[in-house]
Amino acid sequence: xxxxxxxxxxxxxxxxxxxxxxxxxxxxxxxxxxxxxxxxxxxxxxxxxxxxxxxxxxxxxxxxxxxxxxxxxxxxxxxxxxxxxxxxxxxxxxxxxxxxxxxxxxxxxx
Amino acid sequence: xxxxxxxxxxxxxxxxxxxxxxxxxxxxxxxxxxxxxxxxxxxxxxxxxxxxxxxxxxxxxxxxxxxxxxxxxxxxxxxxxxxxxxxxxxxxxxxxxxxxxxxxxxxxxxxx
Numbered sequence: 001x002x003x004x005x006x007x008x009x010x011x012x013x014x015x016x017x018x019x020x021x022x023x024x025x026x027x028x029x030x031x032x033x034x035x036x037x038x039x040x041x042x043x044x045x046x047x048x049x050x051x052x053x054x055x056x057x058x059x060x061x062x063x064x065x066x067x068x069x070x071x072x073x074x075x076x077x078x079x080x081x082x083x084x085x086x087x088x089x090x091x092x093x094x095x096x097x098x099x100x101x102x103x104x105x106x107x108x109x110x
Numbered sequence: 111x112x113x114x115x116x117x118x119x120x121x122x123x124x125x126x127x128x129x130x131x132x133x134x135x136x137x138x139x140x141x142x143x144x145x146x147x148x149x150x151x152x153x154x155x156x157x158x159x160x161x162x163x164x165x166x167x168x169x170x171x172x173x174x175x176x177x178x179x180x181x182x183x184x185x186x187x188x189x190x191x192x193x194x195x196x197x198x199x200x201x202x203x204x205x206x207x208x209x210x211x212x213x214x215x216x217x218x219x220x221x222x
Binding site: 040041042043044045048058090092097098099100101102103104 | 142212213
């Protein structure tokens with residue numbers, strides 16, 4: 001998986017609780033992304049980062065925040081999880097044109 | 111409306127047969143078009159990437175074509191194998207490393 005790890009790989013949580021997902025890369029790529037994938041939808045961009053402390057919103061950013069304090073780590077936080085945020089979350093990194101994806105995190109919000 | 115439309119939504123073929131998947135897009139300006147393979151429960155893996163000036167790119171039994179004038183791409187799989195069963199996703203980018211638009215994917219099932 002191109003030197004990308006995601007943790008945790010599976011998580012079950014309750015509505016209203018905060019959740020943080022971690023993406024870690026060993027490739028030293030500048031760009032990092034968080035996507036969610038749901039049945040009937042293509043991968044949808046939540047947030048992305050173009051450098052340390054430089055982030056921007058994607059098309060489905062409401063309810064999510066991100067942080068990137070180091071090149072290798074990109075954190076996605078659900079401030080107060082809702083059932084609509086039950087999904088599979090993928091992190092990706094980019095070396096300009098090509099994107100490489102992590103293994104995914106399956107999140108269930110009860 | 112999704113700017114990247116893939117067809118068919120799903121496809122079933124017999125092992126050893128060829129198949130072609132389609133991708134039509136309206137994303138503009140265009141930087142590159144990528145095809146990914148996603149196995150169940152795994153992240154997408156890149157098959158091919160083509161820029162505006164390229165009209166074909168091969169990766170083993172996978173051949174992608176691009177017609178930038180008509181904004182169409184296809185992915186041709188030759189001599190299919192059971193391991194080709196997966197979702198195939200077309201992705202179009204406006205700028206290198208910028209935001210990309212993903213198609214909903216074509217689910218391919220190869221049967222023995």
